[in-house]
Amino acid sequence: xxxxxxxxxxxxxxxALGAGILGYxxxxxxxxxQLNEKGFYFTVLMFGLFxxxxxxxxxxxxxxxxxxxxxxxxxxxxCTILSILLLTVGLWNATLLPSEKGFYAFAFLLSLFAAITxxxxxxxxxxxx
Numbered sequence: 453x454x455x456x457x458x459x460x461x462x463x464x465x466x467x468a469l470g471a472g473i474l475g476y477x478x479x480x481x482x483x484x485x486q487l488n489e490k491g492f493y494f495t496v497l498m499f500g501l502f503x504x505x506x507x508x509x510x511x512x513x514x515x516x517x518x519x520x521x522x523x524x525x526x527x528x529x530x531c532t533i534l535s536i537l538l539l540t541v542g543l544w545n546a547t548l549l550p551s552e553k554g555f556y557a558f559a560f561l562l563s564l565f566a567a568i569t570x571x572x573x574x575x576x577x578x579x580x581x
Contacts, residue, residue, distance in 0.1 A: 456577055462577075465566055473563050480493055485548075493542065493556065496560075497560060499538075500536065501564065503528060503532040506531070507528040507568075508567075539560050
C-alpha cells in the first residue's frame, strides 16, 4: 500500500522548483548578454526540465513493469545528459564572472532535481488515491 506524500515535502519540492526556475530566469533577464545567448540558456533549461521529467517517468514505468521501449528509455537518458553537457559547455565558454557561472549551474541543477521530485510526488499521490 502506497503512502501519500506529506504536504511539507510536496510544498518544499514546489518551492525548490520555483526558486530554481525563477532564479535562473531572473538571472537571464538581468544578464548583460546578447539575446541569442539568453535564448540558448533558456532553451537548455526547458530542454533539461522536459528531459528529466520524461526520464523520471520512464524509470518509474520500468520499475512498475510498465512496458517502455529501450529506444525511448535511452533517449531520455541521452537528452538529460545532453542538457547538462550543453549548459556546461555554454558556461565554460561564456564571458561571465565565475560567480555568475556558478549561479546558473546551481539554479539549473536545482530546477532539474526539483522537477524530478515534483513529478515523483504527483505520481505517488495519484497512486495512493
